[in-house]
Amino acid sequence: MSQSNIYIDIGNSAVKWRTLESDVYSRNVDEFLISTLPQADSAWVSAVANLDIVEDLKSLFKELHLVESQKKCSNLVVAYDDPSSLGSDRFFAMLGAMEHFPKKPLLVIDIGSAMTFDVIDNNGFHQGGLIMPGLGALRKSFPKFEMTDLSTNVDGLASNTTDAWKSGTQAMLLSSITDQIEKFNDMFSDGIVTICGGLVHEIKNELPESVQIFDNLVLDGLECYSQTVG
Numbered sequence: 001m002s003q004s005n006i007y008i009d010i011g012n013s014a015v016k017w018r019t020l021e022s023d024v025y026s027r028n029v030d031e032f033l034i035s036t037l038p039q040a041d042s043a044w045v046s047a048v049a050n051l052d053i054v055e056d057l058k059s060l061f062k063e064l065h066l067v068e069s070q071k072k073c074s075n076l077v078v079a080y081d082d083p084s085s086l087g088s089d090r091f092f093a094m095l096g097a098m099e100h101f102p103k104k105p106l107l108v109i110d111i112g113s114a115m116t117f118d119v120i121d122n123n124g125f126h127q128g129g130l131i132m133p134g135l136g137a138l139r140k141s142f143p144k145f146e147m148t149d150l151s152t153n154v155d156g157l158a159s160n161t162t163d164a165w166k167s168g169t170q171a172m173l174l175s176s177i178t179d180q181i182e183k184f185n186d187m188f189s190d191g192i193v194t195i196c197g198g199l200v201h202e203i204k205n206e207l208p209e210s211v212q213i214f215d216n217l218v219l220d221g222l223e224c225y226s227q228t229v230g
């Protein structure tokens with residue numbers, strides 16, 4: 001009988017998971033219960049926060065693989081001198097993107113609590129990346145206008161302060177994404193832009209049509225990694 005696997009991405013604000021047979025599922029960290037997870041023989045985990053959840057998972061699975069970023073994996077070579085300081089979510093998102101588009105220059109964007117950008121050349125060499133505040137952090141960044149609303153249904157000039165702040169922070173987020181895409185395209189005429197994260201489907205109509213949207217590249221990368229190391 002083949003061994004069943006589950007792939008789990010533990011972030012700052014959400015836990016996402018997938019088995020080989022399922023779609024991607026997600027729960028906010030404060031609502032997540034390990035009893036929600038399906039049974040599996042082995043769990044492959046990326047965790048950039050909430051390590052208490054990892055401890056709870058150890059009681060649920062016979063095998064638990066908590067994987068950190070590495071200098072080299074498959075064809076990916078990480079630019080960081082200390083690869084352990086690279087968030088595992090970024091590491092696995094890059095592996096996932098390379099699995100979908102081998103031997104292509106890639107801009108890998110992940111929009112979560114933080115927004116990250118990583119560039120890889122066609123040989124798999126990581127060129128480095130950027131970390132920016134996500135929409136939630138932007139909307140809490142100025143106490144006078146602070147809000148927890150993450151909706152993106154306001155665009156352009158607004159006629160009240162609440163909508164002006166919502167529209168302005170949305171514009172900041174989109175402008176940052178557009179700027180990095182333009183810089184990447186200037187570097188690599190044949191490059192591919194991939195994007196994932198909680199807000200992707202909310203803003204997809206604002207993105208260039210060429211951008212490749214994924215539900216969760218981190219889980220794709222975890223699956224690829226598990227198959228590589230056996």
